[in-house]
Amino acid sequence: MGAIPADFAGDGDVLTIGGRRVDALVAEAGSTPLFVYDLDLIARRIARFRAAMPAAVKLHYAMKANPYPELLEYIAKRVDGLDVASGREMLAALRAGGKGATISIAGPGKRSGELSAAIEAGVTINVESEGEAQRAIAIGEQLGLRPRLAVRVNPDFEIRGSGMRMGGGAKPFGVDAERVPDLVRRIIESGAQWRGFHIYVGSQALSAEALIDAQRATIELAGSLAKAIGASPPLVNLGGGFGIPYFAGEQPLDVEQVATALAAALEGRDAMLRNSEFAIELGRWLVGECGVYLTTIVDRKLSHGKIFLVTDGGMHHQLAASGNFGQVVRRNYPVAIATRWSEPASEEASIVGCLCTPLDRLADDVMIPTAAVGDLVAVFMAGAYGLTASPQAFLDQQPALEMAVGGG
Amino acid sequence: MGAIPADFAGDGDVLTIGGRRVDALVAEAGSTPLFVYDLDLIARRIARFRAAMPAAVKLHYAMKANPYPELLEYIAKRVDGLDVASGREMLAALRAGGKGATISIAGPGKRSGELSAAIEAGVTINVESEGEAQRAIAIGEQLGLRPRLAVRVNPDFEIRGSGMRMGGGAKPFGVDAERVPDLVRRIIESGAQWRGFHIYVGSQALSAEALIDAQRATIELAGSLAKAIGASPPLVNLGGGFGIPYFAGEQPLDVEQVATALAAALEGRDAMLRNSEFAIELGRWLVGECGVYLTTIVDRKLSHGKIFLVTDGGMHHQLAASGNFGQVVRRNYPVAIATRWSEPASEEASIVGCLCTPLDRLADDVMIPTAAVGDLVAVFMAGAYGLTASPQAFLDQQPALEMAVGGG
Numbered sequence: 023m024g025a026i027p028a029d030f031a032g033d034g035d036v037l038t039i040g041g042r043r044v045d046a047l048v049a050e051a052g053s054t055p056l057f058v059y060d061l062d063l064i065a066r067r068i069a070r071f072r073a074a075m076p077a078a079v080k081l082h083y084a085m086k087a088n089p090y091p092e093l094l095e096y097i098a099k100r101v102d103g104l105d106v107a108s109g110r111e112m113l114a115a116l117r118a119g120g121k122g123a124t125i126s127i128a129g130p131g132k133r134s135g136e137l138s139a140a141i142e143a144g145v146t147i148n149v150e151s152e153g154e155a156q157r158a159i160a161i162g163e164q165l166g167l168r169p170r171l172a173v174r175v176n177p178d179f180e181i182r183g184s185g186m187r188m189g190g191g192a193k194p195f196g197v198d199a200e201r202v203p204d205l206v207r208r209i210i211e212s213g214a215q216w217r218g219f220h221i222y223v224g225s226q227a228l229s230a231e232a233l234i235d236a237q238r239a240t241i242e243l244a245g246s247l248a249k250a251i252g253a254s255p256p257l258v259n260l261g262g263g264f265g266i267p268y269f270a271g272e273q274p275l276d277v278e279q280v281a282t283a284l285a286a287a288l289e290g291r292d293a294m295l296r297n298s299e300f301a302i303e304l305g306r307w308l309v310g311e312c313g314v315y316l317t318t319i320v321d322r323k324l325s326h327g328k329i330f331l332v333t334d335g336g337m338h339h340q341l342a343a344s345g346n347f348g349q350v351v352r353r354n355y356p357v358a359i360a361t362r363w364s365e366p367a368s369e370e371a372s373i374v375g376c377l378c379t380p381l382d383r384l385a386d387d388v389m390i391p392t393a394a395v396g397d398l399v400a401v402f403m404a405g406a407y408g409l410t411a412s413p414q415a416f417l418d419q420q421p422a423l424e425m426a427v428g429g430g
Numbered sequence: 431m432g433a434i435p436a437d438f439a440g441d442g443d444v445l446t447i448g449g450r451r452v453d454a455l456v457a458e459a460g461s462t463p464l465f466v467y468d469l470d471l472i473a474r475r476i477a478r479f480r481a482a483m484p485a486a487v488k489l490h491y492a493m494k495a496n497p498y499p500e501l502l503e504y505i506a507k508r509v510d511g512l513d514v515a516s517g518r519e520m521l522a523a524l525r526a527g528g529k530g531a532t533i534s535i536a537g538p539g540k541r542s543g544e545l546s547a548a549i550e551a552g553v554t555i556n557v558e559s560e561g562e563a564q565r566a567i568a569i570g571e572q573l574g575l576r577p578r579l580a581v582r583v584n585p586d587f588e589i590r591g592s593g594m595r596m597g598g599g600a601k602p603f604g605v606d607a608e609r610v611p612d613l614v615r616r617i618i619e620s621g622a623q624w625r626g627f628h629i630y631v632g633s634q635a636l637s638a639e640a641l642i643d644a645q646r647a648t649i650e651l652a653g654s655l656a657k658a659i660g661a662s663p664p665l666v667n668l669g670g671g672f673g674i675p676y677f678a679g680e681q682p683l684d685v686e687q688v689a690t691a692l693a694a695a696l697e698g699r700d701a702m703l704r705n706s707e708f709a710i711e712l713g714r715w716l717v718g719e720c721g722v723y724l725t726t727i728v729d730r731k732l733s734h735g736k737i738f739l740v741t742d743g744g745m746h747h748q749l750a751a752s753g754n755f756g757q758v759v760r761r762n763y764p765v766a767i768a769t770r771w772s773e774p775a776s777e778e779a780s781i782v783g784c785l786c787t788p789l790d791r792l793a794d795d796v797m798i799p800t801a802a803v804g805d806l807v808a809v810f811m812a813g814a815y816g817l818t819a820s821p822q823a824f825l826d827q828q829p830a831l832e833m834a835v836g837g838g
Contacts, residue, residue, distance in 0.1 A: 086786065086824070086825050089826060107786045107825040107826075108784075108825050108828075110826040110827065110828075111825060111826045114826065128786055129784055129785070129825070130729065130738075130740045130786065131728045131729060131740040131741060131742055131744070131782075131783065131784025131785075132728065132784070133728055133742055133828070150729070150731070150740075151729050153729050153730065153731060153803065154729055176733055191733075191734055192733040192734040192736035193733050193788070194731070194738040194780070194782045194788075195788075198732075198733055198734060320539045320540065320541055321539060321558070321559050321561050321562055323538075323558070323560075323561060323602070324606075325584055325599075325600040325601050325602070325606050326599055326600040326601075326606060327600065328600035330538075330600075330602040332538045332539040332558075332602060333539060334539055334541055336539070341821060346755060346756060347754060347789075348787075348789050350758065372602070374538065374539075374602045376516075376537055376538060376539025376540070377515070377537070378494065378515045378536055378537045378538065378603070379756075380601070380602075380603075381755075381756050395561065409823070410821065410823040410824050410826070411821050411824050412821050413749060413818065413819050413820050413821050413822070414821070414822065414823065415817070415818040415822065416494070416818050416819050417515040417516050417519060417537070417818075418497060418515075418516050418518040418519045418818070419516045419518065420516075420517075420518075420541070
């Protein structure tokens with residue numbers, strides 16, 4: 023299995039999160055399954071980013087990673103912008119204290135109602151096509167408001183080894199780079215506020231070198247687009263892509279190395295970008311490791327010599343951990359018997375969810391302490407793309423609870 | 431792409447479902463995305479099953495396939511039992527008119543509260559382990575009620591070519607066949623009502639021969655277990671596994687061939703099973719083809735020569751169609767431009783969802799009529815494992831609506 027993030031410790035035999043024992047957290051919440059998010063871990067990630075990065079680089083939160091309201095409010099106060107992916111996320115971002123001018127909305131299928139709500143709230147729309155730009159401009163005219171429009175660019179490159187490819191070749195996202203100058207000129211001519219570029223080329227990268235190359239190429243592309251347009255982008259959103267190590271053998275991203283190279287790349291940027299702001303948009307890297315999914319073992323059983331620990335949770339809350347969210351080969355997230363934290367691993371067992379489907383696996387053949395009915399299982403790396411990225415209604419099981427700790 | 435079920439037709443240029451134009455259905459519902467379920471198609475599937483199968487074989491509905499209340503009520507009146515996979519599904523089955531004695535609950539991770547609710551409602555519990563049987567018996571004693579307990583058997587075989595393997599080898603489901611006789615004897619000795627066996631060996635099989643072999647082996651196993659126990663099972667649930675053709679080149683299951691072979695296998699059954707009832711538990715085969723997922727095209731865009739139609743729906747409602755629900759290789763479900771039903775295919779395009787992730791694909795490189803913003807897209811085969819098996823909260827997009835037609 024993957025390595026448990028070093029931020030976690032135990033109080034005797036029990037895992038703690040934010041200094042509190044998980045059995046006490048479950049008692050406070052009322053039941054399992056329970057997601058616990060440690061806000062202090064997020065603060066540490068933000069501080070690490072700020073310490074490493076040039077001051078000119080703004081930090082945005084991609085709230086699709088985790089929109090839990092208390093967590094979102096906590097982050098909104100500490101970052102420079104919120105990037106949302108739907109009209110309803112935009113409303114949640116505004117409720118969490120985000121200001122229109124620091125929010126941007128992306129997504130290839132924005133409805134007219136979402137465009138008009140964004141224009142009314144002064145939110146920047148990352149337009150994904152010429153047609154969408156046209157619709158946004160027309161809606162702005164109807165409303166008598168100047169839309170804030172950035173152009174999402176589909177570049178000709180992507181992050182090498184990225185977990186998900188968001189750019190390069192034919193893509194539903196953004197506008198092919200060669201058509202961007204014409205579109206930006208039309209946006210400027212329309213009287214809309216042109217806010218700059220959104221260039222997102224990949225996600226879940228653990229290689230600093232790959233990210234450095236992608237960021238350098240992104241800055242070069244932004245510079246050459248600006249020259250072709252003959253205008254400077256107010257903001258260049260460099261995308262995100264900072265990965266976290268889920269699986270055995272993976273190493274954490276060297277963010278400081280990325281930051282040093284980014285500072286150098288920005289030093290050498292085209293004169294057209296001299297007064298531009300830059301932003302990095304992070305979701306998973308900020309919140310992924312802060313979350314732990316806690317479930318209770320409801321059965322311990324043997325089948326053909328193999329031990330199965332059956333929990334009251336599963337893929338309906340943690341689809342990615344079950345291996346069914348974009349993965350080709352299922353691998354084990356880090357897990358632990360949270361109520362036998364200090365016991366040595368003593369048996370090989372498989373941890374499964376309560377759903378009546380063979381897809382519902384939380385950990386295959388892992389070496390763990392001998393666990394019994396009633397023990398708590400912790401699945402780590404559950405802070406990003408967890409509950410909201412899972413089929414919660416499947417088989418109509420007990421809904422998961424969520425709580426935040428720390429942040430005081 | 432796969433073949434559109436022959437049940438569907440058009441009214442001029444517009445797809446109809448249950449004889450009604452989809453544009454009218456969307457207007458009635460209020461918006462897209464919209465799931466429409468044609469109850470008459472379900473009635474036809476039930477009638478086909480009844481006509482083919484020996485009268486002794488009962489038909490159960492596996493409600494996890496689709497728990498939409500109106501559909502569930504419709505089916506509950508027309509089948510012999512409802513098989514549920516959680517305590518909350520059990521409550522929904524009772525609300526839909528199911529009677530406790532004809533409901534059974536399966537699932538490897540039943541909580542104590544679910545066991546006691548089932549015992550109180552007179553629902554049959556398919557016990558999945560010795561430990562669970564013990565807990566159910568203890569709860570029955572506390573309640574002063576006789577639990578109805580069937581034993582789910584993990585057999586040593588599975589359906590060849592099954593879409594999902596539910597039996598054979600070490601599994602979290604059921605009790606290994608060789609331990610079943612001991613467990614049943616203990617159940618009988620405890621004073622609980624022993625209801626028989628639940629033997630579910632696979633799903634989504636399109637090969638009649640594979641199903642015939644599996645059913646024959648299941649009946650033999652039930653007979654030899656009954657002999658070993660020295661008691662006859664009141665009911666043998668033969669499982670389900672009837673598949674439907676999602677993808678290009680797949681052929682529908684020959685249910686009549688399965689039925690004929692099943693009748694012969696039952697004729698030759700062990701004397702210990704002479705007075706046993708038999709049931710087949712179907713979900714996908716009953717409801718999969720009755721459902722159509724309707725979305726609206728919100729953008730039409732070109733990227734590097736490739737046409738993308740972006741819809742207001744996506745993987746958050748149709749995870750399986752996006753290829754992220756147990757599939758290793760993504761293939762296209764049958765799709766159509768529902769508002770250009772009679773137009774010939776004139777271009778190759780990809781249909782994507784509105785989510786900001788490259789996973790959100792509804793159809794890759796399909797030949798379809800030239801479609802525009804505002805056209806409706808129909809994704810067929812959306813009646814089973816659709817909305818409830820999808821991450822509905824992901825990116826907080828517009829929720830899907832559901833409606834039933836027909837059944838009058």
